[in-house]
Each structure stands twice: as structure tokens, then as C-alpha cells.
Amino acid sequence: xxxxxxxxxxxxxxxxxxxxxxxxxxxxxxxxxxxxxxxxxxxxxxxxxxxxxxxxxxxxxxxxxxxxxxxxxxxxxxxxxxxxxxxxxxxxxxxxxxxxxxxxxxxxxxxxxxxxxxxxxxxxxxxxxxxxxxxxxxxxxxxxxxxxxxxxxxxxxxxxxxxxxxxxxxxxxxxxxxxxxxxxxxxxxxxxxxxxxxxxxxxxxxxxxxxx
Numbered sequence: 536x537x538x539x540x541x542x543x544x545x546x547x548x549x550x551x552x553x554x555x556x557x558x559x560x561x562x563x564x565x566x567x568x569x570x571x572x573x574x575x576x577x578x579x580x581x582x583x584x585x586x587x588x589x590x591x592x593x594x595x596x597x598x599x600x601x602x603x604x605x606x607x608x609x610x611x612x613x614x615x616x617x618x619x620x621x622x623x624x625x626x627x628x629x630x631x632x633x634x635x636x637x638x639x640x641x642x643x644x645x646x647x648x649x650x651x652x653x654x655x656x657x658x659x660x661x662x663x664x665x666x667x668x669x670x671x672x673x674x675x676x677x678x679x680x681x682x683x684x685x686x687x688x689x690x691x692x693x694x695x696x697x698x699x700x701x702x703x704x705x706x707x708x709x710x711x712x713x714x715x716x717x718x719x720x721x722x723x724x725x726x727x728x729x730x731x732x733x734x735x736x737x738x739x740x741x742x743x744x745x746x747x
Contacts, residue, residue, distance in 0.1 A: 563589030569634055585627065586634040587676060594636070595669045600744055604665045604692055607742055608639050615727065615735045620660065621646050628662070629653040630684040635677060639663035641729065656684045660729045667694040678702060683711035688728065697743045699725050721745050 564572075569586040578584055583594040597605075605624065612622050623640040629652060641661040642654040662681060666673045673691055681689050682705040691700040698720050702713035719725045721743070724736035740746040 564591060565589070566629065566632055566634060585636045586632075587680065589632050595672070598667055600694055601665050601667050601669070603744055604694060604742055605638050607744075608663060608665075608692070611737060611742075612639070612641065612727075616641065619644050620729065621649075623654070627653045628659060628684075629655050630680065633680055633684075635680060637662040637677070637681075638665045656686055659686055661688050661690065661727075662686055663690040663692060665692045665694065670695050678713065679711045681705070682713050683707050689713070690725065692742055694743055697721055697739075697745055699739050699742065701725060 564586060566586060569591070572578060583596075584591050585594055586592070609622065609624055616622055621642050621644040623642060625636050625638055626640065627634040627636050628640060628642075634653065639662070640654070640659060642649075643658040643660070648658075664673045664677055670691075670693060678689065678691070682702075685705050685707060687703065687705070689702040691702070693700055698718050701717045701719065702715065703717075704714040706712055706714055719739045721740045723739050725739060725742075726736050727734045738746075
């Protein structure tokens with residue numbers, strides 16, 4: 536082959552893939568370690584991170600519909616709750632190995648009991664997640680996590696399919712899941728139950744942004 540021909544050879548492709556993650560070097564944090572990092576200010580409010588089963592996970596950004604649904608939940612629930620309950624929006628809860636931050640939570644009051652800790656499962660009446668781009672992650676990650684923590688009731692406001700899914704009867708263990716799921720569709724209302732007592736009914740269409 537001539538020197539000219541050799542110079543026209545196609546160069547070998549250069550890989551643009553990121554190197555594999557060295558899984559043997561990853562470190563799982565305890566909930567206590569994570570709490571301490573938050574306490575000393577390692578995480579800033581705009582870092583948007585949460586602890587999931589020992590891993591520090593970056594939270595997804597919020598699209599406008601996601602934020603609007605949370606705002607509607609916040610306004611409605613604030614009007615409905617008595618002084619014995621507290622409404623928490625995107626604040627941590629304390630599970631054994633996790634510190635997830637559900638979109639909305641209703642917990643036992645008064646707020647002073649959480650001066651130096653986060654609410655525990657026995658103090659949580661209801662958690663609500665709003666799912667749009669986060670829907671798959673909510674199903675695969677958050678729901679089993681809440682079931683393992685024995686959260687008595689979880690709502691998934693499904694903006695993709697325009698429905699609210701209510702999960703109850705948590706089962707813990709290695710295959711944690713909710714044994715009961717009931718879907719509420721547009722035109723229906725979801726009963727808001729606190730300790731077995733119906734407080735109100737909330738419109739599916741309104742919370743799923745299908746009506747003003």
C-alpha cells in the first residue's frame with residue numbers, strides 16, 4: 536500500500552460512551568449519616584436530593600403540570616385539615632433506610648413534634664405523589680418503598696392517564712407492595728380518610744388538571 540493510500544485510511548472510531556460505573560466503590564449511607572449531612576449543610580435546598588434505600592438520588596425536575604397539581608392539593612387540603620393534622624409539601628419522612636420527600640403528606644400534629652426529626656410511618660395518615668414524567672419512577676421505586684415502611688395509604692395522582700390511584704393494605708418484606716389498589720377516574724371523587732374517618736371528597740378531574 537502506498538503512503539498516500541495509507542494516509543487515506545479511515546481512522547478507528549473513538550468511543551464516546553462514559554466509562555462504566557465502578558460499582559464495587561459505591562457507598563451506601565445510613566439514614567443517620569444522611570440526616571447528619573443535611574444538618575451540617577452539605578446539601579443545599581436547591582440540590583433536590585433524597586435518600587432511597589441508602590443511595591442519594593437526584594430528584595426529577597418539575598414540569599408545570601406537576602407543580603400545578605401540587606398547588607391544587609395544597610390549597611384544598613389546607614382548607615380541610617383540622618389543627619390535629621399537619622400538611623407537608625415535599626418534605627422528608629423517616630423510613631428505616633430512606634428519607635424520601637413525597638409531594639404531599641398529611642401527618643399527625645402539632646408541628647412541634649418534628650422539631651428535631653422527620654415524621655415516622657405511624658404518624659403518617661396519607662402520602663401523595665404526583666406522576667407525570669416521574670410516573671415510572673413512582674411506581675417502581677416509591678410505591679414499594681412506602682409499602683415496606685407500612686404507610687397506611689398512598690395516592691398516585693396519575694397525570695398521564697388522568698386518574699388517581701389509591702393504594703392501601705401495605706405488605707412489607709422482600710416483595711413489599713400494596714395489596715389493595717383502587718382507581719378513581721374523571722367524574723369521580725376520592726374520599727379523604729384520616730384514621731378511618733371520611734373528611735371530604737376530592738375531585739379527580741380538578742386534581743388531574745382536566746378542569747379549572
